[in-house]
Amino acid sequence: MVSLELSVLTLNVWGIPFVSSDRAERMQHIGKELSSGKYDIVSLQEVWTEKDSMVLQELTKAILPYAHYFYSGVIGAGLLVLSKFPIVSTLFHSWTVNGYCHRIQHADWFGGKGVGMCRIRVGDRYVHLYNAHVSIFTTIFFFFGKLLFWKMTEVLVFERMLTFFPTTDFFFQN
Template sequence: MANEVSASILTLNCWGIPYVSKNRITRMSAIAEKCASREYDIICLQEVWSVEDFKVIKAKVQEILPYSHYFYSGVVGSGVCILSRYPIYDVMFHKWPLNGYVHKIHHGDWFGGKGVGLCKIKILNMNINVYTAHLHAEYNRENDEYMAHRVLQAFDTAQFVRMTSGGADAVILAGDLNTEPQDLAYRIIRGVGGLMDACPSSASHIGTNECANNSYTCSKFARTRPDGKRIDHILYLGSKSVKVEITNFQHPLPNRVPYKDFSYSDHEAVMATLKFTNGEHDISDNLDVTDSLKEAIEICETALKSVQRQRFWYLLSACILVVPLIWSIGSLWNSVEKNALKAGCSAMEVYIKRLTNDLH
């Protein structure tokens, strides 16, 4: 294996909802130009909801990043894709059991069939697992009805990374994780997955969404929290044979698309250059995984009680409206959510037992 190899990783939520996202076509063209700038070796994009937009970007970067994969899923596609300078020799997509609610059409997460995508990439003679994900959005922090969904998506993602990374020389997880560093979902992804954050402490306060310098940020957020929220991340992990170091970290895109008065997206792009060298990787921060998982189980158990109440209201609505279909659809979804919550709780309990046994 080569003594030293570097790769620049870019991640961006493109905000590419057809007929909804402002200036989408112009922005996608500008994003494609940036992706083709020869500055990046691997690019992870989220919210590329139109396959035509993906084709535009792919055609533009073909000479620079000849390898790519779009992860199809759900009704409208997962929205996530990976572009690479280096060969992609294997791919896999893991769809999360919980993806929001089918009746919350205005949120739309369920229709995307969201999950975590994996591309196994060969950089010279080194095997790199590159994962990209877009967790469920937090629409209301004070009353977060999707907390259990996002927490289980985080645990599911960390488990998927852990269980598919055997034999990999290094791991990279990049995407819009919709969770800030102090949040439970972030702690679970890093703690269970053993992943390290590419963002240095000196830049940890700089956000990637709802930033004051972004043209799509409403004035309310710009005034109250000008730095925005840091919810887009590049996380990484080395191996027993490969050490990973961060040599560069930045938000690489200008505040505005050239000659326009709007930004590239409502999110900021994140770029990190990773240096891979021979040698065992550093140990990740010793995050308290057990306490985080116990907190997650409590959230899921509370959600389970809510599911039971919702089942009653589905039945009541069906009786009042005399439309059996309403009850059957609601009941079916209710069962899906209940089983997903139970599966998540039991998997986290197994993980806690393993940690406890390892300590003894």
């Protein structure tokens, strides 16, 4: 069997508009690091604005000329893939459980979360890269005591199961 060595980075850039501090400056620094040539494929989460996506693509295009931003929901899926190699096809699977509209600070409900797949041609081979960003159901309110913490953990486990069981079908179909 012939081996294939790639340098792959995944990073949550924390790009929530109006919430994330120093977002524009952070995108500049992240873009400069990604353009260093250390990475063959980059999988980013929480790239919530098209402007941030364009900034990152512009800063990295000399080294990572291929890109795909996954659009979904009201504000997008927040997923961006940058690659040194051609992205020949993409597919997106939306999750049915995407947070709650009354938890505005989480932004999960507004972004159509799910898992994106990029089929990337590396020489004469193909790599399937999956990029996902799970919901923020992990909010923990310690100051309300252990009972609330355990209740939220119970809800978290149930919601994650609802999210990931259909996703396994998506992986095996592609």
